[in-house]
Amino acid sequence: MIRYSARSLFANALSGHKNWPEQWPDAQPKSAYDVVIVGAGGHGLGAAYYLASKYGITNVAVIEKGWLGGGNTGRNTTIIRSNYLYDESARLYDHAVDLWDGLSQELNYNVMFSKRGVLMLAHNVHDVQSFQRHIHANRLNGVDNKWMTPEECKAFCPPLDISSAKRYPVMGGALQQRAGVARHDSVAWGYARAAAKLGVDIIQNCAVTGVRRGADGAVEGVETEKGFIGAKKIGVSAAGNSSIIMNMAGLDFPLESYPLQALVSEPVKPIFPCVVMSNSVHAYISQSDKGELVIGAGTDQYVSYSQRGALHIVEHTLAAICEIFPIFKRMRMLRSWGGVVDVTPDRSCILGRTPVPGLYVNCGWGTGGFKATPGAADLLAYTIAKDEPHPINAPFTLERFTTGRLIDEAAAAAVAH
Amino acid sequence: MMMIECPICNEKRPELEFRYAGEAHIARPENPSALSDDEWAKYLFIRNNPRGTHFERWVHAHGCAKFFNAVRDTVSDKFVMTYKCGEQRPSPETIAERSS
Numbered sequence: 001m002i003r004y005s006a007r008s009l010f011a012n013a014l015s016g017h018k019n020w021p022e023q024w025p026d027a028q029p030k031s032a033y034d035v036v037i038v039g040a041g042g043h044g045l046g047a048a049y050y051l052a053s054k055y056g057i058t059n060v061a062v063i064e065k066g067w068l069g070g071g072n073t074g075r076n077t078t079i080i081r082s083n084y085l086y087d088e089s090a091r092l093y094d095h096a097v098d099l100w101d102g103l104s105q106e107l108n109y110n111v112m113f114s115k116r117g118v119l120m121l122a123h124n125v126h127d128v129q130s131f132q133r134h135i136h137a138n139r140l141n142g143v144d145n146k147w148m149t150p151e152e153c154k155a156f157c158p159p160l161d162i163s164s165a166k167r168y169p170v171m172g173g174a175l176q177q178r179a180g181v182a183r184h185d186s187v188a189w190g191y192a193r194a195a196a197k198l199g200v201d202i203i204q205n206c207a208v209t210g211v212r213r214g215a216d217g218a219v220e221g222v223e224t225e226k227g228f229i230g231a232k233k234i235g236v237s238a239a240g241n242s243s244i245i246m247n248m249a250g251l252d253f254p255l256e257s258y259p260l261q262a263l264v265s266e267p268v269k270p271i272f273p274c275v276v277m278s279n280s281v282h283a284y285i286s287q288s289d290k291g292e293l294v295i296g297a298g299t300d301q302y303v304s305y306s307q308r309g310a311l312h313i314v315e316h317t318l319a320a321i322c323e324i325f326p327i328f329k330r331m332r333m334l335r336s337w338g339g340v341v342d343v344t345p346d347r348s349c350i351l352g353r354t355p356v357p358g359l360y361v362n363c364g365w366g367t368g369g370f371k372a373t374p375g376a377a378d379l380l381a382y383t384i385a386k387d388e389p390h391p392i393n394a395p396f397t398l399e400r401f402t403t404g405r406l407i408d409e410a411a412a413a414a415v416a417h
Numbered sequence: 418m419m420m421i422e423c424p425i426c427n428e429k430r431p432e433l434e435f436r437y438a439g440e441a442h443i444a445r446p447e448n449p450s451a452l453s454d455d456e457w458a459k460y461l462f463i464r465n466n467p468r469g470t471h472f473e474r475w476v477h478a479h480g481c482a483k484f485f486n487a488v489r490d491t492v493s494d495k496f497v498m499t500y501k502c503g504e505q506r507p508s509p510e511t512i513a514e515r516s517s
Contacts, residue, residue, distance in 0.1 A: 243466040254462035256440075257491075301437035305468050306494045310418050312433060345462045402458040 001197045004108050024196035029203050032230030033061045036222055038208050038245055040064030041073035043362055044237035045191035046377025052198035055385035060200045065207035069188030072239045075339035076370040077262050077284055077296035079275055081118045081179035083138050083145045088395040088407050090141040095392050096375025103374055109190030111182045118179035119157055121278040123168040131174040148173045157274050159325045168281050181286055187373055211249040218357035235360045235384050240340025242363035249356050254401050255342045258299040259309040260367055263336035267291030283320035308338040341366050346406040351379055352389040352397030360384050423477045424485050424499045438474035440464050441486045442506055488512055
């Protein structure tokens with residue numbers, strides 16, 4: 001695999017860009033691996049990459065039932081931020097933001113991480129009070145977050161309507177300047193390429209149909225559409241389908257899967273300089289480098305694996321967008337899609353060992369897994385390599401549902417669920 | 418939008434009139450204080466989350482305001498049937514018959 005540089009770009013330009021080699025090979029499964037990761041999204045591919053690069057475990061396969069990055073990695077609104085209320089969450093998400101910072105250089109692949117700032121709007125007195133509490137909690141944890149008056153919000157994001165005659169007037173906002181967006185597909189591709197370069201096999205179109213366990217209860221490998229693949233350790237990073245894989249290993253998980261939708265508008269010239277989230281009215285919006293407005297909607301209310309949601313959810317979100325940004329009223333929406341998000345009772349992830357020896361899990365990221373991609377991948381790799389959770393993900397293990405030490409971000413994640 | 422048959426009103430109405438209320442047939446333990454932590458966690462947090470037939474509760478919030486149970490396929494989102502609270506969970510044969 002060649003190293004991408006100005007020199008390789010120039011050399012390939014001379015031959016009309018017709019001789020670029022494939023970015024990574026499409027592998028077929030070997031009979032056994034040291035580690036098998038289930039799910040080739042950003043989290044799974046990243047875990048394989050960190051296993052190889054940090055811990056020297058290169059006999060690794062990443063198995064994917066569809067195509068690489070075709071699940072929630074390719075279905076989100078690419079927002080990256082770490083302004084979570086609780087200490088455990090702040091550490092977890094800030095670890096990810098730290099890794100986002102140097103990711104393009106590390107992977108030799110431009111993930112287009114753009115720290116354009118995430119502005120969360122407050123529309124009522126309760127919002128103002130809870131956001132200020134968030135800001136103080138964040139700053140105590142070393143996470144940047146600052147209060148903005150309505151005028152400062154308007155200066156930061158000119159399309160915003162801050163007139164007081166609104167049904168939901170803007171009463172201020174919380175700005176995390178270090179937050180932003182990245183190119184979601186590039187994250188999956190970059191990790192895939194970097195992992196493949198270190199010897200990781202990436203096997204697509206190969207659904208896992210069973211988890212084989214030995215007489216001692218430990219994992220022996222996975223049954224797949226392409227036959228049995230032996231594995232000493234299995235890491236499951238299967239998002240909405242995590243509980244299905246866990247059932248195959250005989251485990252019941254505190255997860256429910258819901259449809260979550262997003263949509264983009266027709267592309268327009270640059271008009272929207274940041275990311276704006278408004279949890280009270282359910283509006284999440286940014287502008288991609290292609291020019292489309294990227295808009296996130298809420299989850300549907302019922303359990304579903306259909307990868308599509310109801311139109312009234314989208315209508316609700318667009319009504320909120322038009323209310324806050326009247327300038328977008330005549331924009332036409334181009335595409336919408338749905339993903340399946342796995343939600344835990346406390347809206348925090350589950351990242352750690354399981355009761356089955358050799359089986360590790362990274363799931364329950366709900367509606368906000370993309371921002372955590374490098375952090376989750378790094379911590380899953382650590383947990384698999386060392387057979388114990390890293391101090392950052394130690395509070396996020398499965399045991400918390402039995403001990404009662406929940407990390408209740410349901411009401412605190414600074415996002416409406 | 419999904420159309421949902423309310424078994425109390427005996428009418429098929431749009432999803433907007435209803436609120437989802439979680440998995441059905443989860444009985445509150447008779448004697449909670451006698452439960453171990455594991456059993457309590459199972460009751461509170463563990464859910465089936467199946468890929469396929471799901472038993473679930475709905476409330477006809479903007480109608481009769483009554484709770485009822487439903488059988489729905491979580492892959493196609495199609496409702497197989499709805500039935501009143503307190504009635505037995507439909508047998509796999511009944512569900513197969515109604516699905517076809």
